[in-house]
Amino acid sequence: MKRRELFKLAAAAALTSATANAAEKKKSKESKSSFNFALLPKNGKGKRVVIIGGGWAGLSVAKRLKEYSPNSDVVLIEQRAHFVSCPISNLWLVDAVDLEFLTHSYLDAARNNGYTFFQAAAYNIDRKNKVVLTTNGDVKYDYLVVATGIDYDYSQWTKGDIELEYELRTNYPPGFMTHSEHQVIKEKLEDFEEGNFILTVPGGNYRCLPAPYERACVIADYFKKNKIKGKVILLDENPDITIKKKGFHSAFNELYKDYIQYVPSAKIEKFDLKNKKVETEIGDVYEFADAAFYPRVRGSKLLEIAGIAKDGINKKEANIDPFTYQVKDDPNIFCCGDVRPMAFSKSGNTANSEGYVVARIIANLIEGKKPTWKSPHTTCYSAVSTDPIRAISVDADYKWDKTNKVFTFANVKLNEKWQGKMGLHTGKGLLEWAKGMYRDMFD
Ligand SMILES: Cc1cc2nc3c(=O)[nH]c(=O)nc-3n(C[C@H](O)[C@H](O)[C@H](O)COP(=O)(O)OP(=O)(O)OC[C@H]3O[C@@H](n4cnc5c(N)ncnc54)[C@H](O)[C@@H]3O)c2cc1C
Structure with a gap:
């Protein structure tokens, strides 16, 4: 090949590569601007903390974060219009309580506690750009909490x-x-x-x-x-x-x-x-x-879609550090509630108490402090009859078993006597527990 032809070829290659670079840059610019952000007001001048899932865990994180870190801009994303409680729903099946007892308003929760409620379903997380993609527009975050609960696993x-x-x-x-x-x-x-x-x-x-x-x-x-x-x-x-x-x-x-x-x-x-x-x-x-x-149950599908799931006892639970709740390769994302892989009871009370723990960890990080672990707490009442309501209960914390590297129950208090006055007393306790929990999340 003559020198002139060689020179032409090299020039053409350089041009192609420059064009490719420009196209790449344009594409990446376009992909950034291709977000369709939801228009959300700010409720704080500090970091934006987004929570996906307005169940027992998510509601508790949102409320406690505004308490521990009032400058944070807290957004709760939930797909459903109303909160209808799973706990106590067994009593509703047989008309021992009415639907009003179970149903609560997300708008009340957000207004009473100074955070933003955004009704939408999150369908993915763009972890590189720190954006939650939802059916009603995209939401940018500094910290993200995924509290989306369980899905069923019918595969067996x-x-x-x-x-x-x-x-x-x-x-x-x-x-x-x-x-x-x-x-x-x-x-x-x-x-x-x-x-x-x-x-x-x-x-x-x-x-x-x-x-x-x-x-x-x-x-x-x-x-x-x-x-x-x-x-x-x-x-x-x-x-x-x-x-x-x-x-x-x-x-x-x-x-x-x-x-x-x-x-x-x-x-x-x-x-x-x-x-x-x-x-x-x-x-x-x-x-x-x-x-x-x-x-059987598994972690919610979103974990898998967003690449933050791992296989555990229950398939596809969150891949997190069990003490800080941070996703292992993405410390700005936290997972709590029933999505967690730790062998804590998958219960509302546990998810609620975990909300306090995770809110404290995020508030500490925002202030440049170290995250601190605290055991979640489980209180769980079960009705055995409805007229009158008689119940039994269990109360427990958790401790880390260093040898087997698992969490086990600690300070367990069981009350299994539903007969006599004790059963009636616990029956009243069951309804009071639920009212207390709803107040804790919504008032
Ligand atoms: C019949 C029954 C009885 C129970 N009794 C008790 C009891 O007596 N005491 C007790 O402590 N616990 C009880 N539980 C368990 C308790 O309900 C759960 O452990 C608790 O709800 C877990 O909280 P969570 O926040 O992890 O999940 P959830 O409460 O399920 O909340 C998850 C939320 O995330 C939302 N979500 C999911 N995916 C998305 C998405 N992609 N985008 C937006 N939103 C999303 C869901 O709509 C949901 O509101 C009972 C459960 C049942 C079913």
């Missing part, structure tokens, strides 16, 4: 059969996430004439350990009171009741002998929904008139 039952999963989700909803599911279960009870009503208890660290046993009690109580020829068949994947064992066993035996059949180590292997039958791993077949099937 359905092994990829999407039709079966959809049928289970819609016709036999578990009633452990949304109020629509609770509504379906309530309608099932109202229409129930006779036969078996199957409930299941999943394995792993599922949401609210005592709630399936509580639900068995209140449904049996409803059948008994209304003289319905029904029986609750409680198929438990675990070898025994997972919490408040003595209290629930005695309620099953003394109050609901003819109304509850408790079956431990009963993992469903096959569903025959057309003929309303299920078969367990050991080949036992149970027929049912109706059911609510509660599968």
